[in-house]
Amino acid sequence: MRKRKRCLLLAAVCLLCIGGCAGKDVQEPEGGFIIGVVTKSRNSEYWMSVNAGMEKAAKEMNVKTVILSPDTETDKKIQKKMIRDLLKMKVDALAVSPIDSNDNQDYYLQAQELEIPVYSYDTPIADVEVPYIGIDNEKVGYELAKVLAEEMGHKGNIAIIAGSREQTSHEKRIAGFEKYMEQEPDMHIEVEKSGYSNLRVSEQEMAEIQSNYPDLDGIMTTSAVTALGLAEATKGSGIAIASVDDQEDAIRAVEEGRITVLGAQSGYDIGYETVKYIVNDKKGVKQDREKILVTQILTRENVEDYQNLKK
Template sequence: MRKRMIMSALVVLMVLLIWGCSNRDESKQEAAEEYVIGVVAKSGTSEYWMSVRSGMEAAAKKYGARVMFFAPEAEDNLEAQEKYIDELLKRKVDVLAISPIDAFGEPTYVKLAKDKGVPIVAFDSAYADLDIPYIGIDNEQAGYEMAKYLAKKLDYSGEIGIVSGELNQMCHKERVAGARRYIDSQPDMQIAYVESGYSGAKMSGEIIAAQRQKYPGVKGLVVTSAVTALGIIESSEAGTMKIVSIDVQKDAILALKNKRISGLVAQSGYDIGYETVRYVDALRKGEAKENQVVLDADFLTPENVEGYLEEYTY
């Protein structure tokens, strides 16, 4: 009897050991088959970029991928961005998703990725001269719509200013181009200046005051980043200028509700992040037929913002 009990115990132990080894082997196989998306954004600190990351992580769960997300603190730190990309290539990621800080030329990492067989997709902001898929909104049209709405608020006359992010980033360059295209169609309107270099950065009260003194006729601004727009309206130097901007984030929405911002292009970071991972999954399966995924962007005003928030709540 005792012998049978010992034998039974040994059999159970052997089964457990075999089951445990099998599970470990399956776990190793699953880990080996995991699809890894290396993501390098322009920044990770603002609400917009955090929402991009949230969208990517939500889509990664659905499509069975893993996102490795890196970003410099500042949107103008090209050196840091390229170091993150190089590090991800060393880790043997399956694909790179990049929002390029510098859209022009061909960075060395593009050739390195090609040599390693790692596809690259761009999100939020495109590359200027490279045949790399892009996922995001139509940024030129966004600039056009901002200028169009601002013109309406100013009775289609007078001067406006443009406060832009770095113009070596395609999203800002295209938004400025779109705003110019609309204002050029208005015989009684002019662009007094384009102040660039504010990629995700606030504009100081001193610079705002200097611009108002130099261009007293400017009554409205097209601002190509919500972070910059919020910095302007927080300054007492902003006066009564009408301001239109872009990006859906809570503080910008609140400013719109309070009519401190006149209009806002609803570029959803969450949607861009989610659709980037969805596109990568299609690319992996050989089902990505288009080279661009252009997402819709509503134009929000104090009058329609509540309806937008009711429809788009994540």
């Protein structure tokens, strides 16, 4: 059976970046220090930004990356197969953003046997100890809650519509949010729903939620893609929305008042800093086990300044 190439995620000079679906062969790169990367999906602006940051760092630091991506953040088995494919290639390092933070021991032990160091980025791995590059998700959840409470006048009812609770990034954002809300006696979390990683909430789904909880004043969601769907579904309702991720369509929604507060987690910076961290590790540079990146909390009042700084 002839080999079939995986579909390219992004192309760059001096960079091998392969993405695609399970069941296809991976072409083995030639020479140089090679970082195998597995993302959680490839169908959002956020993950394209992560890949772009990795490309930039790899080019600057004269290394190669092989990037594999499941179609969606629910493709846990496919992600595991991609990890095994990279280990078969005997890459020099492995960076994973896990779909399930608590199911990583099998490939971690295999990587140890092959003397391939493992790193987590964007989302921490919970069941084994590896370096982590990303934001402080619990702190971001706490800060989002604080600003949302101010915007809502410290009173009202809230729904939490989150991504997969199997991912510590979503779990910790919720934990931080709930921790702050303990000090708000006139604010109440009416309902929690999960499983919306990289999925837009449809108008029908939101209508059902509003039918069951007609007195909602605010929504906290852990993914900007989900927040954009919520903003569309709740248009004109006056419901305040808090979310996370730094992507242009979400930032525009903040500018237009469709998203009330946004934790700007830069996918580009996470991608860039992940490659930089791994290269420094290879060189023997002393580093903390966690590389925590800054997150800006954006509202309509400061989003223009943030955009100007990015230019």
